[in-house]
Amino acid sequence: MTTVPAASARRPANSALRRFLRAPSALIGLGLLALLVIGAVFAPQIAPQNPFDLAAIDVLDARMMPGSVSSGGDITYLLGTDGQGRDLFSAILYGLRTSLTVGVGSALLAGLIGILLGLIAAWSGGFIDALIMRLVDLIMSLPSILIALLMLALLGRGIGNVVLTLVLLEWAYYARTARAQALVERKRDYFEAARGLGLPTSRILLRHVLPNCLPPLLVIAALQVARAITLEATLSFLGLGAPVTQPSLGLLIANGFQFMLSGEYWISFFPGLTLLAAIVAINLVGDRLREVLDPRALK
């Protein structure tokens, strides 16, 4: 019957969730991600040491092997210590916190700006559309790391500046997809019907068009979080991202880099492993989201 395509194309959210969880890779990704997020959120409660509190750090404990006990005897350094005698496990939890905040924060902000600009482009067409989309082309055609280095060289390091830079790089991906989706939705009858009801333009765009555009945008958001975390780690590794006082995973990797060849591998290795785990988990979730939300991928 004619009802079938319309009904199966848009299922209620709970059935989408059930389908999402059917894949083992998605379950692993989601579990891993949950573990990392809990670690980051409850870092102050979980971490045996506050890595930012210089008084708590003993330089005598520098570069101790994983599993060593501190000279004070009160802390077991599960993952060893770094060059300053900081507990790596604690530093990683706090670093993860910074990395995830930057990643999620920039992805959300970029999403907000990008989606809005994409909808405006699709709605207005003509000059405004061309202007926004050429800006998108410009940003997508330049290497991200180059723009990021330039921006941070100008702005200076700091979490806020990193987020700003990432937003500048990421909004274009949302804008392009939002515009393409909105142009498709524009052709649908409900759009014409909403206009026929005399609804205000803003309402048609935000309440009618936007929800219908969301599935692919959610996928992009997930993947952009991973991309932002990687980029932030790269920038911090190069010494342009997070400040020394608020080390992210990238900065932790950079700090341990000099000790790699002298055998103290753990100082870089464990932050690197955590970064890898976070990226893999987010990508697994993102890929599964795409499979579930994209009707074409179901065929």
Added chain:
Amino acid sequence: MTAPLLEVRNLRTRFRTDRGDLDAVRDVSFTLRAGETLGLVGESGSGKSVTGFSIMGLIDLPGRIIGGEILFRGQDLTKLDEEAMRRLRGNRIAMVFQDPMMTLNPVLRISTQMIETVRAHESVDEATARVRARDLLGAMGIPSPEARLDAYPHQLSGGMRQRVAIAIALINKPDLIIADEPTTALDVSIQAQILAEVQQLTRESGTALLWITHDLSVIAGIADEIAVMYAGRIVEQGSIDAVLDQPSHPYTAGLIGSLPGASTPGSMLVQIPGTTPDMVDPPLGCAFGPRCARRDDACERQPAFTESAHRLRCFHPLSGPASTAEVSA
């Protein structure tokens, strides 16, 4: 005689295409009084839907209205700006579209879509709007309307959805409803129910109805007057009885003759020979000429629309007054 609610005068709507300009509506005029129902009949591409969209001000580029007036309560809609037009749409003039599967937003509840339509035009609180929505769903013959309000469109059947779409169109008590083939996608029994309900509701509220369809049997049941369109022009217009019982234009006669019920069982179905003209490059004279058995040299010119109760655009009608004048355009 009261002043007409809607008066369309010499409407022309043009679409720019790669092959050249396409005049989908060329010189359409009709009037509609409050409470009246006009059936606009024609086959696909005759310009009937474009006429409806032109009145709604929903013609988007590459199309635009290039001439004529659309007087709604004395006000020319072609001269209104977008914001003034928006305030009329869904409020004083509402539209019901062909496919009920597609015209309701799949991700919004029925209640959201009905309430927002009320609140886009009137400052009432949500509870009041909700009550109005529920009552109207009930009046449209929807069982347990309160529960249906919280449903999503895909949870309703096709007939239900079209009832909802019609209820949304009716909710602000418009003066005019333009219905663009709203029952075409439904099966015949549902179609009959919905027609009866629409007829009753519009009659109670004095709402005028412009019913666009290709289905003469639907028109026969609902309209007071009928206008037959061919190639962007109205070729015959008159009271439903006059036109259906005594069609004067060869095209109208052909349409009625090609209804399956009109031929005797066992015989071949009657059809009008030929195809509709290419609208980018239409015939200079009577557009139906190439398909018409009564054509002669006179038909190389464009016949004028006669001024009478039963109006006609033909030099050689089957009955009634012939169009003796020629249109210059």
